[in-house]
Amino acid sequence: MPRYVVRRLLIAVPALLGISVVLFSVLALAPGDPFSELATNANVPPEVAQHLRATLGLDDPLPVRYVRWLAAMARGDWGYSFQSRVHVDELILQRLPTSLFVIGSAYAVALAVALPVGILSALRPYSIFDQVATTLAFIGFSLPTFFTGLLLILVFSIRLDWLPFIYRADLDATGVRWVFEQARQSIMPIAVLGLFQGAVLTRFVRASVLDVVRLDYVNTARAKGLSERRVVAKHVVRNALIPVITVIALQVPTIFTGAVVTEQIFRVPGIGSLLIAAILASDTPVVLAITFVYAVLVVVFNLVADILYGWLDPRITYA
Amino acid sequence: MRDEGAVLPAVGDVIGRRGRTAGAGSLAREAWYRFRRHRLALFGLVVAAVMAAVVIAGPFVYRTPLDEIDFRAKLQAPSRAHPLGTDDLGQDLLARLLYGGRISLAVGVSAMLIALTVGVMMGAAAGYAGGLVDHVLMRVTDLFLSLPQLPLLLLVIYLFRDYARGLLGPEAGIFVLIVTVIGGLRWMPVARLVRAQFLSLREQDFVHAARALGAAPPRQIVRHILPNALGPVVVAASLDVAAAIIAESTLSFLGLGFPPDIPTWGRILFDAKDSLDHAPHWALFPGTAIFLTVLSINYVGDGLRDALDPRRVIGR
Numbered sequence: 001m002p003r004y005v006v007r008r009l010l011i012a013v014p015a016l017l018g019i020s021v022v023l024f025s026v027l028a029l030a031p032g033d034p035f036s037e038l039a040t041n042a043n044v045p046p047e048v049a050q051h052l053r054a055t056l057g058l059d060d061p062l063p064v065r066y067v068r069w070l071a072a073m074a075r076g077d078w079g080y081s082f083q084s085r086v087h088v089d090e091l092i093l094q095r096l097p098t099s100l101f102v103i104g105s106a107y108a109v110a111l112a113v114a115l116p117v118g119i120l121s122a123l124r125p126y127s128i129f130d131q132v133a134t135t136l137a138f139i140g141f142s143l144p145t146f147f148t149g150l151l152l153i154l155v156f157s158i159r160l161d162w163l164p165f166i167y168r169a170d171l172d173a174t175g176v177r178w179v180f181e182q183a184r185q186s187i188m189p190i191a192v193l194g195l196f197q198g199a200v201l202t203r204f205v206r207a208s209v210l211d212v213v214r215l216d217y218v219n220t221a222r223a224k225g226l227s228e229r230r231v232v233a234k235h236v237v238r239n240a241l242i243p244v245i246t247v248i249a250l251q252v253p254t255i256f257t258g259a260v261v262t263e264q265i266f267r268v269p270g271i272g273s274l275l276i277a278a279i280l281a282s283d284t285p286v287v288l289a290i291t292f293v294y295a296v297l298v299v300v301f302n303l304v305a306d307i308l309y310g311w312l313d314p315r316i317t318y319a
Numbered sequence: 320m321r322d323e324g325a326v327l328p329a330v331g332d333v334i335g336r337r338g339r340t341a342g343a344g345s346l347a348r349e350a351w352y353r354f355r356r357h358r359l360a361l362f363g364l365v366v367a368a369v370m371a372a373v374v375i376a377g378p379f380v381y382r383t384p385l386d387e388i389d390f391r392a393k394l395q396a397p398s399r400a401h402p403l404g405t406d407d408l409g410q411d412l413l414a415r416l417l418y419g420g421r422i423s424l425a426v427g428v429s430a431m432l433i434a435l436t437v438g439v440m441m442g443a444a445a446g447y448a449g450g451l452v453d454h455v456l457m458r459v460t461d462l463f464l465s466l467p468q469l470p471l472l473l474l475v476i477y478l479f480r481d482y483a484r485g486l487l488g489p490e491a492g493i494f495v496l497i498v499t500v501i502g503g504l505r506w507m508p509v510a511r512l513v514r515a516q517f518l519s520l521r522e523q524d525f526v527h528a529a530r531a532l533g534a535a536p537p538r539q540i541v542r543h544i545l546p547n548a549l550g551p552v553v554v555a556a557s558l559d560v561a562a563a564i565i566a567e568s569t570l571s572f573l574g575l576g577f578p579p580d581i582p583t584w585g586r587i588l589f590d591a592k593d594s595l596d597h598a599p600h601w602a603l604f605p606g607t608a609i610f611l612t613v614l615s616i617n618y619v620g621d622g623l624r625d626a627l628d629p630r631r632v633i634g635r
Binding site for chain 2: 015018019022023026027030135138139141142143144146147150151153154158253257258260261264265275276279280282287288290291294295297298299302
């Protein structure tokens with residue numbers, strides 16, 4: 001097992017390098033030097049711009065620039081935001097807690113919906129409950145989050161006036177009042193993201209339980225006289241959840257990028273809305289850093305999924 | 320197991336004893352028979368077909384111009400003059416939705432075709448050649464799979480938008496850019512599917528027979544292996560159309576897709592989202608259009624999966 005983890009880690013390194021090459025090439029191929037906001041600024045005299053280009057190393061050959069960029073990224077030196085003139089990593093760390101709170105809660109909601117609904121559906125396939133659940137799940141993952149978000153705003157903020165539709169990181173309230181206000185403003189973003197993800201996961205859970213429930217050993221368990229509860233909890237669900245858990249890990253990056261849209265709708269000040277703002281402001285260092293953060297998330301959670309799978313499923317051995 | 324029998328004669332047909340058209344016909348008939356039993360898929364097919372027909376034929380029948388600005392009629396709810404109401408410039412929403420629908424559907428289908436072409440070529444090359452080629456191509460596929468889709472989509476469009484506009488004009492440039500990027504980030508599942516099919520099919524007797532009879536690799540691939548590998552690809556393709564429509568709408572909704580004078584459904588939603596309180600119809604119609612299209616295409620994909628997967632036993 002430890003050897004497997006190490007080997008898997010060693011595969012993750014070239015994956016990250018590959019992604020960094022792709023990202024850097026995209027930037028290098030892009031017309032008009034996206035890194036050179038200062039150097040191409042019309043207010044900067046040409047001699048100064050030339051000097052800037054030289055000090056920033058923009059005239060060096062591409063491989064040299066790539067290695068320098070990669071080394072800087074690895075050292076944690078992610079450069080300055082063109083827009084707000086602060087370190088990019090500071091900017092991201094500032095926004096990250098809000099994103100993590102919304103995404104984490106949304107994922108909890110998704111699991112709280114998907115696990116019971118998926119399991120119950122699969123235990124009674126083609127029952128009324130199953131048909132309603134599968135249809136709702138199908139509708140749920142066909143509904144784009146930007147539309148669900150607007151619908152919720154329309155109903156709960158505009159028609160009913162129950163919930164605020166702008167998320168504020170700096171609530172002017174304290175104590176119980178703060179908790180209440182925080183809950184009120186978080187419900188909609190979390191629901192939009194959580195229900196969409198819940199719909200996707202419900203389908204996985206249902207399919208996975210269905211695969212297991214027909215197997216012989218489940219019949220054996222019943223024939224032994226175990227109670228239905230025990231059969232389901234100990235024999236069916238435990239085994240059915242192994243692939244589900246890997247899917248849960250694999251979906252983490254998806255929910256992060258899904259949060260870009262949700263954060264934008266509700267103006268949640270997280271890294272997703274930072275990404276959009278940075279793109280609209282041509283703030284290349286920030287755009288690049290956030291894209292790289294997302295890429296790291298993908299690689300890390302692929303790794304987590306693989307390791308979890310190996311750990312949970314005793315049939316898998318690593319010779 | 321009657322279902323497996325339905326595929327095997329068709330495989331025989333490819334080798335060429337019985338007439339090929341009759342075989343293909345019976346395979347298609349069998350698939351249609353299975354597809355029809357999926358009620359919602361049939362319903363989805365009808366809805367998708369109606370949507371396509373309406374956006375293609377609509378602008379010929381409904382002649383109200385889509386960019387006629389009339390400030391006296393701005394933000395009006397649906398009325399006789401404007402069946403779906405107007406936007407903040409008093410432009411007719413129905414005309415804009417019909418035009419935008421054409422673009423949204425065109426983006427969906429073109430991006431799917433790109434994803435399909437790249438995916439089939441990569442998968443076929445990897446699966447047929449095997450060995451080093453397979454290894455390299457699959458590593459490339461893995462690399463693309465681990466790219467963060469939405470951020471990269473945003474990044475590429477942000478960087479190349481002006482360039483594409485300058486190269487091909489404002490409309491065609493953005494269209495080609497968006498379609499290429501969406502398609503270029505969605506071919507990996509197809510490549511994997513095709514590769515897996517090729518790996519097993521190239522060792523089947525009928526392919527060996529074709530090889531023994533002197534068929535060159537391109538002929539083996541195109542005539543003998545590919546037709547038998549298409550089932551899962553068709554399913555993936557239909558779902559890709561829906562995914563591409565969502566991707567384009569998401570981009571436009573974030574303000575990074577089509578410019579305001581090209582009213583795709585996502586773009587209309589983007590423009591409408593700040594007027595939700597006094598003109599909800601402006602957002603509701605394009606949102607519903609996206610939702611209905613995506614839902615019906617997804618159901619068609621679901622039905623195709625039932626129809627084309629011979630191992631799948633359908634109930635009753």
